[in-house]
Amino acid sequence: MQLKSLRMFEAVCDGGSFGVAAQRLHTVQSNVTAHIKKLEDEVGAQLLMRASPVFPTPAGRTLLQYARQMLQSHDQALALLQSRQLAPGQARGTLRIGSMETTAALRLPPLLARLRRQHPDIDLELDASPTAALLTELTAGRIDCAFVNGAAPQSDLHSWPVFREELVLVSGQPLLRFPTADEFCASVFLAFRQGCSYRQRIELLMASMGISAVRIMELGMLDTILGCVAAGMGYALLSRSLVEVQQQRFGVHWMSLPGKTGQELAWVDTCFVTGAPQGWSPVLHAFAQLLGVDPQARQAQPVPLAMAA
Template sequence: MQLKSLRMFEAVCESGSFGIAAQRLHTVQSNVTAHIKKLEDEVGAQLLVRANPVFPTPAGHTLLQYARQMLQSHDHALALLQSPQFALGPITGVLRIGSMETTAALRLPPLLARLRQQHPGIDLELAVSPTASQLDELRAGRIDCAFINGAAPQSDLHSWPVFREELVLVSNKPLKQFPSADDFCASVFLAFRQGCSYRQRIELLMASMGISAVRIMELGMLDTILGCVAAGMGYALLSRSLVEAQQQRFDVHWMTLPGKTGRELAWVDTCFVSGALEGWSPAVHAFAKVLGVDPQSRESRPVPLAMAA
């Protein structure tokens, strides 16, 4: 059944006339008559009593209920997708989010809770993976948006910085001075798997100290990394705000990265990334608003740590 036919059927039922229905829908009466006849052929039942006024048969009453539901759903979906940022009705659907584990652990819970409070009809799916994996998932259409380290290098993706993190060296005991190259060569770094941007900065930091082959042990999960650092297995490079938030759970300590190179490597922007704006769903628009992201610019209103931690 075509929506156009159902709309004509509804108009005839409401007006009691083929002619009036044709006027309301800006078409000719013969077109309305043809669509009603087609509907009757499709459902295999008479839908209207051709009297004056025209009125629906019992089968017509049944179809009218479903027709109104389908037309209302169609009109609501069309209004949302054409002007999602100005949607008046409730926003529904699934929002598929990708995130680095550190961002998911520290920043996202209060923001997702706020989104859920404002739009309870949105269902959330969160997938945690390194930056490189998220970009692959986003371009393949398996997630709607992502939180990655830095802007997306691909020209078909749009990026907005939303958080700024300071990376620090994490150890199992207080450090009076930054470890030497010999100290690092005798130890290991505990990190996420290949593709993690923090891992890349470990390699850059070690290269700046003349260490060409740094030993990195992949542990995969944040709690495992912090637990193993606390147990004295090695060092880690993590965001300062995250380490401070986890110090009650793990006996770890941190030190800022020294020198010009260290300071350049320490500060990283976490960006909200998504595909073409024309393809955004109402749920993505709603989430961008919570984040303070203006889809029409490359700027965003940074989310205060108190609101996102």
């Protein structure tokens, strides 16, 4: 059954006339008659008594009940999907978010809490993975958006910088000076698995110091990395804001990256990445609003860490 036919059927029942229905729907009476005949053929029953006024048969009353529900659901869904500015509590559905683990641990909790307060009917799913894996998941449509290091290289993805992080060297012992190349060669770096953007910065930093083969041990989880660094197992390269939050818990120490090359490698932008805005769901629009993302401008103001407090 076509929604157009159901709308005409509803109009005839409400107006008591094929002619009145045609006027309300800005069409000709023969078009209304044809759609009603098509509906009756589809359901295998007479739906209207052709009297004056026209009224529904028992079968017609049954269909009218469902027709109103279907038309109402259609109109509500259309209005919601066409809306770009959602009122509090209006967004409904599931938002599938991908994020680097450091961003998920530090930046997202206050944002997600605020999103849920504004739209209680939103359900959230979070996948914490390295940047390369997140871009693969996003391109395959398994997540709706992702927080990754830097803009996405794929032309079909859209990126907006939302956070700026300073990467620092993390150690289990106080750092009175920056370690030498020999000291780094005698130790290891603890990092996330291959595809992590921070891991790439480790390799670039070591290359700038003339170290061609740095030893990197994959530990996977943030707490494991910090715990092993605190135990003296090796170094890590993590965001300063994250280390400052976790410093008391793990007893780790940190130092800024020295020199021009170090500072160039230290600062990284975390970008909010999605597919084309034309395909966004209402819940994704609500999240983008919260982040200050303008789908047209492709840019956003950095979100303060404590904005949801």
